[in-house]
Amino acid sequence: MTGVNRRFVLAARPVGMPKESDFRLETAPIPTPKDGEILIRAHYVSVDPLQRPRMNASAGIGRTVNLGDVMMGRLVGEIVQSRNANYREGEFVEGMLGWQEYALSDGDTNRDLYAPGVTKVDPTIAPISTSLGILGFPGVTAYFAMLEIGQPKPGETVVVSTAAGTVGSIAGQIAKIYGCRVVGITGTDAKVDYITEELGFDAGINYATTPDLEAAVRAACPKGVDVYFDNTGGPIRDAVLPSLAKGARIPLVGRIADMHDATIKLVPDPQIHLTRARARMEGFIVYDYVDRADEARHAIAGWMRDGRMRYRETIVHGFENTPATFIAMLNGANIGKALVSVI
Template identity: 45%
Template sequence: MPDESNFNTIDTDIPEIKDGEVLVRSVYISVDPYMRGRMSDAKSYAEPYKVGEPIIGGIVGQVMASKNTRFEVNSYVEGRMEWAEYNVSNGSNIRRLKPELAPVSTALHVLGMPGLTAYFGLLHIGQPKEGETVVISGASGAVGTIVGQIAKLKGCRVVGIAGSAEKCEFLTNELGFDAAINYKTTANLFEALKDACPNGVDIYFDNVGGSVTDNVMKLINFQSRIIICGQISQYNLDKPEMGPRVMDKLLKTSSLMKGFIVSDFAEHNKEGLVNLTKWVQEGKITYRENIVEGFENTIDAFLGLFRGENIGKQLVKVADE
């Protein structure tokens, strides 16, 4: 588990921009579980962060100075930039936002990477059908909340697994999940899942891994789809946790288990953003933001992800819009 001693905060001058560049003042900083994986030099889908260099992540910011004709001063942008109060960009790593469509902060969750992750994982891999049962672990997070709501739009029974009574009430009372299970207080998770999924599990959207997933796998149906999006229960372990082997279950049920990252579907980003924006504007998808104030609290907000402190999307508000 990382702690604050693994990070340094550095004061530098705000750089001057050159032709083709823009100066972006951070307004919201996204903290995400996947960043923990990039703090390891183990082989993965992305290069690890380099020790002594700034962390890169999702930022929504305002253009304060521009020598790039594509970006006007005071316009809002989103992109992958340094955890910093100000960034300089040549425009290749940012996109313009339209505040009239939705609050700019949504570009870091429901109308950004987490929303697209939910959209592609469930619809392109899971391919839900009306009447099927969808189970989501880490269901109260930025991705899980959107997965569940899309599944409901597709006519599925939706069961969420989360880590507190408050989170479970949010899933059922505010987001319309059919059932929610608090894995931390449930005496027998398998029995609770069996009660919540009387017809078994057709789609499992896994954000957590570990023993939670072991129990869900016992209930998968014929030709079920298991979508591996995250494994947050494993990220801070000294060595991998041992568990049941699932190949026999996959074989006997002719099921699919597939891992993915959102960039696998980059060619479909426009489709995903158009549909997600439409659903948000129509009120068919809602969201919650857990906002921590102050750039100096960015590290604590990130660490809070692994303490289970957030409901919905965890953001740091650096400056006023």
């Protein structure tokens, strides 16, 4: 296939919030698959919080992206050339194949720890964009972090942060399906309306305009918090911990509030709250569940079919807008999954 492949490489390591100049748009010929390889044309490129720590010299958890390398990120696209008997042209696959319009894959299906393996996507189940969100790794994250660590029980109170985003909106709906009272914490009134009016959360708190977040959580959770699904760390976590109920569970899923700061900060000691509540905090990494990903996809797709699980996507058109869409997501511009449509 002749033509040009556009891709974004990492041009500089950001200090604090990334800038568009931290990325550089490069062009190269569309690559030709060798024996055993497939060529994928991207339809959607994903922007995810996990990409921010990969831009640091040391990523903390997982790999770092070298300066000049194609920016690590997921895409979903169509196989336009196949020299691998396991894949047909016209099929769709999703994988960690980088911010680029065309990508090669050897067809490996290993998805462990940011591996560049691919997963086939069935476009008859849902639009292929969902393979990057509700039916992709964010959905798998919400499902297993909520059910395996959160272990919600009917009548319990569950608090979810980044509640109107990809993982948070799914996690909160799962807790509703399991019969819980669900309180979402998010950054705008429009997002509070979305989670309470469209997703059926019982209450929402706008952390950006609430002067005393700790008091607001206490008021919204009169029986205490049985599960805190922590997507942020930072001041939101500190405001929730004093309301923990006895036996609370806290899946530590994300730390977007602290993500731009590579230094280890002194944070208020959570021990007094954990000990008082006999609570359990446990770190979660989705890659521990790659072998069970289909179990989550199957359950979520079933809830989508019977109307108990809703989702939204914030889609920006144009590959050249990928860095700006990424930065906007980090600043909270998205409701649901933030994506870039490429064709």
